[in-house]
Amino acid sequence: MVKIFVLIKQVPDTHNLQINRASGTIIREGIENVINQDDFHALEFGLNLKEKYGGEVTALTMGPPQAESALRECLAMGVDKAIHVCDPIFAYSDTLQTTLVLKEVFDKIKDYDLIITGTKTSDSSTGQVPYQLSEALDIPLLTDIFSLDIKKNIVACHRNFGHESQNVEAELPVLLRVGRHYNEPRHISLLGIKNAFEAEIEMTDHACLNSPDCIDGNMKSPTRVTKTEKPEEMKRKKEFLKGSTSEKVQKLIEIMQGHSIEKIWIGKQHL
Amino acid sequence: MTEISEYKDVWVFTEIKDHERVDECALEILGKGREIADQLNESLVAIVLALDAEQYIPVIKEHGVDKIVYMSHVELKHYHEQIFTHLVFNLVENHKPSVFLFPSTEAGDALAARVAYRCRTGLVSDVLDIEINEESGLNLRNTEAFKPAYGGNINVKIITKTRPQMCTITRGTFQKQKSKKKDVEVEKVDYAYDTSNIKVKIVGTPTRKDKPSSKLSDAKFVIGGGHGLSSKENFDKLFELAKLTNGQVGGTRRPIIDGWMPEHLQIGISGEAISSELYIGFGISGAIQHVVGISDSKTIIAINKDPNARIFDAADYCVIGDANEILNGLLDYFTV
Ligand SMILES: Cc1cc2nc3c(=O)[nH]c(=O)nc-3n(C[C@H](O)[C@H](O)[C@H](O)COP(=O)(O)OP(=O)(O)OC[C@H]3O[C@@H](n4cnc5c(N)ncnc54)[C@H](O)[C@@H]3O)c2cc1C
Numbered sequence: 001m002v003k004i005f006v007l008i009k010q011v012p013d014t015h016n017l018q019i020n021r022a023s024g025t026i027i028r029e030g031i032e033n034v035i036n037q038d039d040f041h042a043l044e045f046g047l048n049l050k051e052k053y054g055g056e057v058t059a060l061t062m063g064p065p066q067a068e069s070a071l072r073e074c075l076a077m078g079v080d081k082a083i084h085v086c087d088p089i090f091a092y093s094d095t096l097q098t099t100l101v102l103k104e105v106f107d108k109i110k111d112y113d114l115i116i117t118g119t120k121t122s123d124s125s126t127g128q129v130p131y132q133l134s135e136a137l138d139i140p141l142l143t144d145i146f147s148l149d150i151k152k153n154i155v156a157c158h159r160n161f162g163h164e165s166q167n168v169e170a171e172l173p174v175l176l177r178v179g180r181h182y183n184e185p186r187h188i189s190l191l192g193i194k195n196a197f198e199a200e201i202e203m204t205d206h207a208c209l210n211s212p213d214c215i216d217g218n219m220k221s222p223t224r225v226t227k228t229e230k231p232e233e234m235k236r237k238k239e240f241l242k243g244s245t246s247e248k249v250q251k252l253i254e255i256m257q258g259h260s261i262e263k264i265w266i267g268k269q270h271l
Numbered sequence: 272m273t274e275i276s277e278y279k280d281v282w283v284f285t286e287i288k289d290h291e292r293v294d295e296c297a298l299e300i301l302g303k304g305r306e307i308a309d310q311l312n313e314s315l316v317a318i319v320l321a322l323d324a325e326q327y328i329p330v331i332k333e334h335g336v337d338k339i340v341y342m343s344h345v346e347l348k349h350y351h352e353q354i355f356t357h358l359v360f361n362l363v364e365n366h367k368p369s370v371f372l373f374p375s376t377e378a379g380d381a382l383a384a385r386v387a388y389r390c391r392t393g394l395v396s397d398v399l400d401i402e403i404n405e406e407s408g409l410n411l412r413n414t415e416a417f418k419p420a421y422g423g424n425i426n427v428k429i430i431t432k433t434r435p436q437m438c439t440i441t442r443g444t445f446q447k448q449k450s451k452k453k454d455v456e457v458e459k460v461d462y463a464y465d466t467s468n469i470k471v472k473i474v475g476t477p478t479r480k481d482k483p484s485s486k487l488s489d490a491k492f493v494i495g496g497g498h499g500l501s502s503k504e505n506f507d508k509l510f511e512l513a514k515l516t517n518g519q520v521g522g523t524r525r526p527i528i529d530g531w532m533p534e535h536l537q538i539g540i541s542g543e544a545i546s547s548e549l550y551i552g553f554g555i556s557g558a559i560q561h562v563v564g565i566s567d568s569k570t571i572i573a574i575n576k577d578p579n580a581r582i583f584d585a586a587d588y589c590v591i592g593d594a595n596e597i598l599n600g601l602l603d604y605f606t607v
Pocket residue numbers: 014015037122422496497498499500501522523524525526537538539540541542553554555556557558559560561564574575576577580592593594595
């Protein structure tokens with residue numbers, strides 16, 4: 001049975017983010033928290049693999065208590081289990097601290113075949129967690145995959161790497177990193193919603209882990225945000241072109257020529 | 272434990288691209304690296320791992336380095352996650368740099384994250400600027416990196432309390448600076464790696480992947496399209512214009528969702544950042560996620576039928592009008 005874990009993170013919905021202009025901080029009130037977009041694709045990928053090979057899909061997140069709603073959403077999408085890694089001491093973790101906690105969690109789980117992640121989170125966009133977890137667990141990370149096959153304990157896949165397209169094989173467990181072009185995440189079914197509310201979410205806190213004292217999100221994260229700022233307003237000319245459409249086109253052509261963009265000869269076409 | 276004050280020198284992972292040239296972004300970073308090294312009164316060191324690495328030394332010497340540390344071996348022809356991580360981590364262990372900068376490329380991002388984990392140090396990705404933080408005590412001057420967060424809605428300043436202080440930097444953030452130091456020290460380090468440890472086995476012969484024909488990030492002239500073009504048929508005309516003008520097409524997230532454009536042409540926070548001479552945006556609303564990707568273009572033209580479209584705030588020339596009509600007008604001119 002293939003044991004699949006999908007890593008998800010709840011992030012603020014950055015679509016309509018409001019900034020307090022004076023302080024440069026995000027106005028948190030009224031902001032909806034959503035599942036990080038990439039992670040929907042990771043979930044879909046996990047569910048597809050289960051449909052193909054059987055097994056079990058678990059959604060796992062490390063996050064504050066309100067991240068429970070993200071896990072319920074995963075359950076509604078059809079994952080079998082959900083694990084919520086949550087403890088005040090994990091708060092303010094940067095990537096390294098997040099990785100250290102996730103390592104402890106998987107060391108405790110022990111029995112895992114595939115861990116699927118998204119590529120980046122929209123709140124921090126670091127994209128570091130997949131690589132760092134690969135280091136921490138000492139298992140390979142496969143990225144940019146476009147086909148995948150599991151036979152016994154070997155995963156064979158076709159992937160792009162650098163400027164090569166390669167067929168590769170690795171022994172389970174492996175980490176898979178999924179991008180947005182992989183699939184179209186499914187919608188939630190009514191049955192899913194029912195399951196989502198009935199299912200039990202497994203809680204993991206600091207005490208559950210065999211945690212060394214290197215774990216402390218607030219005190220031991222190596223990076224610290226010292227300031228947040230609204231990006232500088234762009235200083236652009238903002239000159240409105242006037243006149244009829246053809247006059248505007250003419251003006252555009254002049255601007256293009258001013259940037260050395262000229263007609264190029266591409267041969268006689270319809271002869 | 273090594274004291275923080277024992278970490279010295281500014282390192283740049285000077286990536287070799289396609290085993291034939293020094294990565295442009297790495298050269299740009301050397302420019303910034305020089306500045307930081309001067310302010311910290313430390314040396315700027317280029318780290319090179321490649322096949323026949325010696326051939327790149329002359330070019331690197333022209334970019335202000337004090338020292339080049341290199342390894343040369345056939346196994347270093349392509350980036351390999353396990354080999355590069357092992358070797359670069361060993362270099363860090365042996366020399367203890369205070370700052371280590373990486374180009375944000377497929378290899379650079381991966382290597383930086385892995386090495387940072389092994390060092391148990393912080394890594395700030397895609398920084399916009401690096402300054403020296405004067406307040407953080409004694410001789411332990413921290414670098415302070417600036418990076419966008421929350422989809423480019425805010426910038427955050429970040430210090431790294433541990434060493435080395437690591438950052439990745441995207442193409443176009445800094446400028447190349449040509450300068451040549453008198454006595455550039457060159458040190459060759461022997462290659463050693465036990466390849467029996469390798470976990471991902473390549474089966475058969477890899478083929479050279481079709482690179483996307485466009486190199487958006489390098490293009491001088493970029494033609495951007497958005498949802499306002501209203502159909503695939505209209506959107507296709509952008510490609511026609513691009514062919515006639517030697518331009519490159521890119522666009523917002525919307526035409527990808529609409530199925531008008533492939534994903535790798537997305538410009539913005541989750542796509543490519545461009546730094547073209549000229550960018551023309553057709554029917555684009557100007558969401559911040561898109562605008563951050565075009566803001567390094569020298570001149571920006573925006574065409575939108577809505578006089579209040581946000582894209583106009585980011586543009587040098589603004590055209591209120593129907594994007595399709597303007598596009599047809601341009602095509603008429605460029606089609607002989
Ligand atoms: C986490 C996250 C990451 C994202 N990353 C990116 C990214 O990297 N890149 C990106 O582009 N987007 C990104 N987006 C999406 C982004 O927020 C916007 O939704 C997107 O850029 C809007 O695309 P658009 O301007 O083409 O479409 P719309 O917002 O629909 O705008 C269409 C515009 O066309 C105009 N218009 C309509 N008809 C005409 C006409 N006939 N002539 C002229 N103008 C016309 C309208 O007035 C309107 O302003 C991201 C979103 C999120 C949440």
